[in-house]
Amino acid sequence: MERKIGPNLTKDQTGLLKYWVGKCQENMLPVRRDVSPADLVFCLPSISIVERRPCGTYAFRLAASALRDILGTECRGKELDQICGRSVPWYEALNQAVGTKSPVFGQTPCGHRRVHNWMRLPLEPTDNGHQPLLCYDRIELLDARTPLRRETMFVTAHAFRKNKAALARSAA
Numbered sequence: 001m002e003r004k005i006g007p008n009l010t011k012d013q014t015g016l017l018k019y020w021v022g023k024c025q026e027n028m029l030p031v032r033r034d035v036s037p038a039d040l041v042f043c044l045p046s047i048s049i050v051e052r053r054p055c056g057t058y059a060f061r062l063a064a065s066a067l068r069d070i071l072g073t074e075c076r077g078k079e080l081d082q083i084c085g086r087s088v089p090w091y092e093a094l095n096q097a098v099g100t101k102s103p104v105f106g107q108t109p110c111g112h113r114r115v116h117n118w119m120r121l122p123l124e125p126t127d128n129g130h131q132p133l134l135c136y137d138r139i140e141l142l143d144a145r146t147p148l149r150r151e152t153m154f155v156t157a158h159a160f161r162k163n164k165a166a167l168a169r170s171a172a
Contacts (some may be wrong), residue, residue, distance in 0.1 A: 052131040
């Protein structure tokens with residue numbers, strides 16, 4: 001059964017997912033060096049790179065300007081625990097993306113008519129055993145006509161391995 005995930009994604013998330021899928025190789029996640037900031041201009045202020053270390057901790061390697069606004073501090077070089085603890089959806093989404101080797105995305109309400117749209121996209125592990133993840137975070141103000149939503153998280157478990165073309169179509 002093909003599941004349409006498009007309505008649950010913002011325009012930027014859809015573009016980022018298509019970009020990520022296009023970088024996937026046969027049975028291989030995208031490699032970090034192949035992710036170009038020039039290709040991500042449409043959503044660059046919302047892009048971060050988080051790295052899972054072999055010991056299981058996560059650290060910000062690159063922090064989006066939008067993330068600095070969301071968390072109120074510079075995150076680059078700091079461990080995730082230092083910035084926001086092990087709160088959901090941060091750790092759960094990162095762990096799901098690493099564990100399934102697939103995109104994880106969702107929305108978290110954060111104040112009156114505001115929503116945190118986020119996405120976690122795993123990249124190929126490095127030679128030193130670190131697992132980088134391409135992350136998207138953006139707070140959006142909902143207009144009065146948009147229904148309020150509860151927190152959501154979608155895991156596209158192993159979707160890219162089976163049929164990356166089907167995943168790209170479902171994001172459309």
